[in-house]
Structures are given as C-alpha cells and as structure tokens.
Amino acid sequence: MDFVFAGLPVRSGTRRQVSLPAGRLPSGTELTLPIEVLHGTRQGPTLWLSGAIHGDEIVGVEIIRRVLGHVDERRLAGTLIAVPVVNVFGFVAESRYLPDRRDLNRSFPGSARGPLASRLARLFVDQVLRVSDVGIDFHAGSDDRTNLPQIRGNLDDPETRRLAYAFAPPLVVHSSTIKGTLRETALKEGKRVLLFEGGEPRRFSPDAVEAGVAGALRAMHALGMTDELGAPPASNPAESRTTSWVRAPKGGIFRLTVTLGERIDQGALLGIISGPAGRGGREVRSKVAGMVMGYAVNPLVHQGDGLVHIAELEP
C-alpha cells in the first residue's frame, strides 16, 4: 500500500523527496523543508529523523544523510521520514534561532497564525509528527559547547529505555521535558522520542556523527525496520539521572584537563583558570563523581560560566 505524505503517495519499496513550503525570505526566495520519505515493502512503524531544529546544530544533517545511504527501502519494514533541516531559516543564517531570535524548540506545538517559529513548529507537527510513531531528534551542544554523544529521553518508559539502549551511545540520560519542545509535544501526542546530543554547533564532529549513524541504525533494527544489526557498540551505555554544570569561580582563561566521556572521582581536577600570563591559577574541581558529558570549548570564561557538564552515573 502507498504511504501518503503531505498528500503525496509514496509507493511501497520506493523513496521520494518532498519539499514542504516553509515561507519566504525578505528577498522573495522561497524556503522549503527538504524531506526524504522511504516507504518499505513490509509492515512496520513510521520513524522520523529530524536535524537542525536549532539551525546551527548541523551534526544531525550529516548523520541523517549517512543513514539515508545505509537504508534500502526495498528491504525496509515500515516508513522512514527524514527531515535533515527543520529550522531552514536558522540553517541558512548559521544560527540557532529564527530571524526574530525565537527558539524553534520552545515554539511547539505551534500555530498556523503565530510568529514564524510557531508556524514552522506547526508545519512539522501536522506533516511529520502526526503521521509518525516514534522519532529521533538530533542536536549538538549550544553556543561554544561540545557534548559527548548521548541519548536523552524518558527512561521510565520501558520502550523508550529499550530503544535508547539499542541506540547505545556512550551515555543515556533520563530527562524530563521542557515546555515548548518538540519532545514535549510528541509525548503529548503519544509518540516516543529519543533526543540525541553530540558534538559542537557548526561542525560535523566525527565522534558524534559516527555514534549518531551507528545508533540510529541500531535503533531501526530494534524497531524491526531493518534486518541488519550493524556495528555493535564499543561498550554498554552509562546511565545518568542527575547532571550539573561546574561553573567558573572567576573570570580568566580556562585550561581543561579532562576529555569527553572520562570518568572522574569526587574532587577530580577539571582544569585551571588563570590570567593570560599564567598567574593567579585556580583549580576547578568536581564536587561529584561521574562522567564528563560536555564542556565549553571557548577557553575565555567569565565568572559563573558553565565550564564542564558532569553526569552522575547510576550504579
């Protein structure tokens, strides 16, 4: 049977590109959401993959491109809806936000008569979310931050937990939803969502791309959509339910002494803040044991800036 996407039929065993009109730039140029719909030959769930909801978090764009190269629609069970760039306005401006500085991921479920971000959110909800069963939403660190590849989701839901562990990034994090996010709206609509975080904005961080591609393919296998299990994960994911930022005790230049994914003890040295010539060095230590899940890549810090993001690990 055909899958109908945005009013267009996608035949069994085929893929089709669909461009959804998202609005016009002041120049009159029309912007569209490029979407690939792959409709399989066997029964199965409908999965969406979304990238660049924050326009400068482009790691998901590359992950989705590579996943599309791995999936054969003639052997697929169910349907894959790939939306590599959701925030097309932020993407062309290399910005997290919409032109009016609104955050698309605080604008869900959106409204057809609201501001641009709200309209774009509504378009995604109506055309993609409503016809899907489950989604993977790809993000990277915001501003000058980098993230360990990780899945965030409601780990208290057994099926979400199963999919997160099948994805098998280095870290899975239980997190409650934030108002206005795609994930909050999706959960209200009865959909399951894995939120992937990895790498830096405006970069194809190699570790994040690899973890994202391999994880998405493993999750598709766990959903029964593909037969190939793909590459096994390097290790079982660590799990966290409590995360916190270690902040700069003073302004200065921060020299980081830990790496992403490193396990640290309580009181471990994370780095040293000093003046430009090295005077006045002050050690920054972690109050808790855990795993380094993110850090600020810009060494120039003000008092109170988040320096290192620590995940406290479940036993």
Ligand SMILES: [Zn+2]
């Ligand atoms: Zn994001």
